[in-house]
Amino acid sequence: MFEDVSKFYGDVLGINNVTLSLPPGITSLVGPNGAGKTTLLNLMTGLIRPSRGRISVAGMSPDDPEVFGRRVGYCSQFDAFPAGVTGRAFVRGWLHLFGMGGARVEREAADAIERVGMTEAADRKVAGYSKGMRQRIRLALAISHRPEILVLDEPLNGLDPLARADALALFQALGQEGLHVVVSSHILHEVDRVSDYVVLLSHGYVVAEGPIHGVRTEVTEHPMQILVRCARPHVLAAGLFAGEHVVEVKVHPDGGGLLVRTRDAPAFHRLLNQIVLESGIELEAVAPADDDVGAVYQYLIGADTETV
Amino acid sequence: MSASLLVAADAGVWPLRLRQVWKVFRRELGRSHSAWRNLWLPFLAFSPPFIIAGHALQASGCELQEETMILAAVIQLFYLRVTIFFGCLGIFMRLVGGEVAERTLHYLFLAPVRREVVVLAKFLAGTLTTVTVFGTGIFLSFALMYAHFPEGRAFVTVGAGAAHLRAYLLAGALACLGYGAAFLALSLIVRNAIVPAIVFLVWEGVNGVLPLWLQRLSVTHYLKPLLPAELPPEGFLALFTVVAEPTPAWMAVTGLLAFTALVLVFACWRIRRLEVSYTAD
Numbered sequence: 001m002f003e004d005v006s007k008f009y010g011d012v013l014g015i016n017n018v019t020l021s022l023p024p025g026i027t028s029l030v031g032p033n034g035a036g037k038t039t040l041l042n043l044m045t046g047l048i049r050p051s052r053g054r055i056s057v058a059g060m061s062p063d064d065p066e067v068f069g070r071r072v073g074y075c076s077q078f079d080a081f082p083a084g085v086t087g088r089a090f091v092r093g094w095l096h097l098f099g100m101g102g103a104r105v106e107r108e109a110a111d112a113i114e115r116v117g118m119t120e121a122a123d124r125k126v127a128g129y130s131k132g133m134r135q136r137i138r139l140a141l142a143i144s145h146r147p148e149i150l151v152l153d154e155p156l157n158g159l160d161p162l163a164r165a166d167a168l169a170l171f172q173a174l175g176q177e178g179l180h181v182v183v184s185s186h187i188l189h190e191v192d193r194v195s196d197y198v199v200l201l202s203h204g205y206v207v208a209e210g211p212i213h214g215v216r217t218e219v220t221e222h223p224m225q226i227l228v229r230c231a232r233p234h235v236l237a238a239g240l241f242a243g244e245h246v247v248e249v250k251v252h253p254d255g256g257g258l259l260v261r262t263r264d265a266p267a268f269h270r271l272l273n274q275i276v277l278e279s280g281i282e283l284e285a286v287a288p289a290d291d292d293v294g295a296v297y298q299y300l301i302g303a304d305t306e307t308v
Numbered sequence: 309m310s311a312s313l314l315v316a317a318d319a320g321v322w323p324l325r326l327r328q329v330w331k332v333f334r335r336e337l338g339r340s341h342s343a344w345r346n347l348w349l350p351f352l353a354f355s356p357p358f359i360i361a362g363h364a365l366q367a368s369g370c371e372l373q374e375e376t377m378i379l380a381a382v383i384q385l386f387y388l389r390v391t392i393f394f395g396c397l398g399i400f401m402r403l404v405g406g407e408v409a410e411r412t413l414h415y416l417f418l419a420p421v422r423r424e425v426v427v428l429a430k431f432l433a434g435t436l437t438t439v440t441v442f443g444t445g446i447f448l449s450f451a452l453m454y455a456h457f458p459e460g461r462a463f464v465t466v467g468a469g470a471a472h473l474r475a476y477l478l479a480g481a482l483a484c485l486g487y488g489a490a491f492l493a494l495s496l497i498v499r500n501a502i503v504p505a506i507v508f509l510v511w512e513g514v515n516g517v518l519p520l521w522l523q524r525l526s527v528t529h530y531l532k533p534l535l536p537a538e539l540p541p542e543g544f545l546a547l548f549t550v551v552a553e554p555t556p557a558w559m560a561v562t563g564l565l566a567f568t569a570l571v572l573v574f575a576c577w578r579i580r581r582l583e584v585s586y587t588a589d
Contacts, residue, residue: 009585047414047584063580066321069420076418078586080411082339096331097419099324141415 005053007039013204014039018053020199020206022182026175028191029184031201037184038077040201041153044182045074057149058180070098073147075139077154081126087137088113088122094141112144113137117166131158139167143174150174152183156191168194200296208296213288215296222299223247224265228272229257229284239275243268259289328421332429333436336403340437349399349437352391353445356382360449364456372459376472379453380537383446383476388483388531392442393512396487397505399438403430404579405495414584424576431492431572438484446480447473472536479534482564486527489571496578530564533557 001021007014015036029037042048043055046062055061060068081090091109100108113122116136126134135158142150152171156164172194175181185191192198198215200208208215229252230236237249237258245264252259262268269286276283290296340346360382404427407413416426450473454460463469494504515526523529533555555563 042584045418047417049581049583065417065422066420069418072418074418076414078411078414082335082412082415083410093331093335094415094419097328097416097421099327 001056002040002043003054005043005050005055007036007043007048008051015043015201015204018206020209022180022199023197024178024180025196026171026181026183026194027197027199028195029182029199029201030186030191031184032186034203035201036204037201038153039204041074041076041151041182041184045072045076045151047074047076070145071147072149072151073142073145074151075135075142075153075155077157079131079134079138081134084125084127086123086125087118087129087133087140090126090137091122091141091144095144098145108144108146109140112140115143115170116140117163132160132163135159136163136167139170147179149180150182152181154184154186156185198296212296223261223263225289225295226260226262226265226268226286227252227257227289228260228286231282231284232279233258235279236272236275236281239279240268240271243271246271257284325422325425328425329429329432332416332421332426333433336430336433337437339406340399340402340433346399349395349441352395353441354448356386356391357445357448357452360452364452367456370457370460372463375453375457375460376463376537377539379450380535380539382449382453383479384535384539387442387446387449387480388528389512391445392438392480392483393487393509395438395442396434396484396491397501400431400434400488400491401495401501403434403492403495404582405499405501408499408584408586411586417584423579423582427492427572427575427579431488431575434488434492435484438488439481442480442484443477446476450476468536475534475536478561479531482534482561483527483531485568486530486564486571489568489575490527493571493575493578496575496582524563527564527567530555530560530567533560 002018005018006016013036018036018040029040031037039048043050044057044062046065046068057068057072060071062068082093085093088109091112092105095105095108110119110122113119116139118133118136118140121129121133122137126137129137135155139152139155142152155171156167159167168191171181171183175194175196183191183195192212195212197210198208198212199206200215228236233251233255237251240246240249240258240260243262245262245267246260247263248259248261250259251257260268272283272286275281360379363378402409404413407416417423450469454464454469460469464473490508491501491505494501494508498504512526512528515523515528516532534557
């Protein structure tokens with residue numbers, strides 16, 4: 001929960017007038033470099049203090065580390081480790097600070113390391129790890145004490161495609177286990193797949209927030225793009241042009257459907273039903289083609305989604 | 309309730325904090341002792357014993373009074389004024405500052421550990437390191453200074469030598485405490501310690517000629533009354549050795565401990581406001 005929070009680094013704006021309430025589930029923070037994602041997460045976890053406003057996480061203040069540190073896990077972007085440490089010793093050293101006994105520490109560390117797929121490399125020195133391995137061992141540390149809230153700053157950075165898929169599956173699993181997961185990323189299409197809620201940031205401001213589909217609907221000035229997979233797309237296209245809300249209809253490059261842009265999605269669906277009933281066209285699928293974080297981000301901020 | 313929360317509830321707050329102090333203390337010792345860059349510390353502390361050993365091998369017809377004055381100069385002017393000062397500067401400034409430079413401080417700040425616990429544990433680790441190294445240096449200097457001639461050996465075994473050694477070791481330990489606390493607190497205020505350290509060094513040096521109430525704000529003010537042998541206040545050295553208004557030994561010890569405690573309280577207050585923002589460094 002952010003209440004009118006601002007953070008300035010001297011004269012430089014970190015975030016400004018942010019009021020946010022993040023729901024349970026998986027929340028994505030999306031924005032280009034310098035948007036304020038890391039500032040927001042560092043504020044949330046107490047690593048930095050707000051210049052103005054108030055922050056609480058599940059009713060806790062970050063100023064109370066003895067409670068806060070137990071219930072919150074943070075995998076930050078800081079890619080540094082104590083000198084000479086192995087992956088397992090790194091996680092063990094962290095768990096020892098929770099007051100756990102030796103056997104419990106071993107068990108929890110092994111469990112967390114296994115969840116991130118680092119069991120085989122756990123006894124090697126972190127200095128010899130690849131960037132992806134370092135990322136995963138930090139993730140293991142963040143989940144090792146079984147937090148209720150997991151905060152992840154660009155957790156997919158440095159991971160190869162397979163490891164990314166594994167990490168996203170892990171986030172989803174953690175979300176299903178009841179954890180609140182807050183994840184920042186610039187890899188839009190990947191976090192989009194696992195997110196329940198999205199916060200779009202630009203230049204220190206929250207430009208949109210909400211369930212991804214709700215945010216997309218709010219972007220009324222940009223027509224929604226809908227993919228219709230069907231037989232005889234030309235027949236369907238001719239019928240769709242009768243709708244005033246239909247802005248553009250393009251035959252899909254593979255000839256197996258249409259890409260339709262409409263200003264009124266419900267009206268489009270009614271019209272589509274009518275055409276299908278009248279013409280007997282077989283529909284394979286109807287799905288939003290730009291109902292994702294990337295499209296919303298591009299509409300709202302005008303940034304190139306390849307670079308954010 | 310998660311499993312880790314149960315551990316906290318079972319352990320109780322104070323036993324848990326003590327365990328955390330122990331873990332952070334051990335972590336800190338591991339950090340400082342494993343680093344090659346800290347080899348300068350024993351070099352600094354053990355260079356006088358080497359010089360004194362050379363002196364012992366070459367000296368003949370030594371006089372107890374002269375050797376005692378040489379040792380007093382080594383300990384008062386070299387150890388207490390310079391070596392322990394710079395040793396503590398290097399060790400205590402890096403307790404927190406080193407973790408900022410290595411970008412690992414956030415691990416401690418994200419753990420369920422009060423920041424005061426972090427300060428205390430790090431201070432204890434720094435104190436153990438400096439007291440051990442400089443205490444050993446002082447002991448070796450003392451032993452080598454008196455062991456090489458009969459009158460010196462008698463001074464240690466049957467004379468006041470043992471009391472002198474205890475006093476030097478106590479002064480050395482208290483210097484580590486006082487300078488250590490001051491530099492730890494300083495590291496939480498400034499990133500670059502060079503200018504403040506020079507100001508502090510000058511302050512400690514000229515403190516003897518300042519008004520009494522200002523003298524009380526220095527570490528050396530409390531150390532002087534504990535030293536068993538007074539150096540003759542001659543020439544430039546007078547600035548460093550004169551005691552304008554001697555303080556009883558018990559008051560010097562409690563005064564320095566109170567000074568250390570006050571500075572540590574300030575350090576605890578300061579670290580609670582410390583932000584982890586490595587990119588701004």
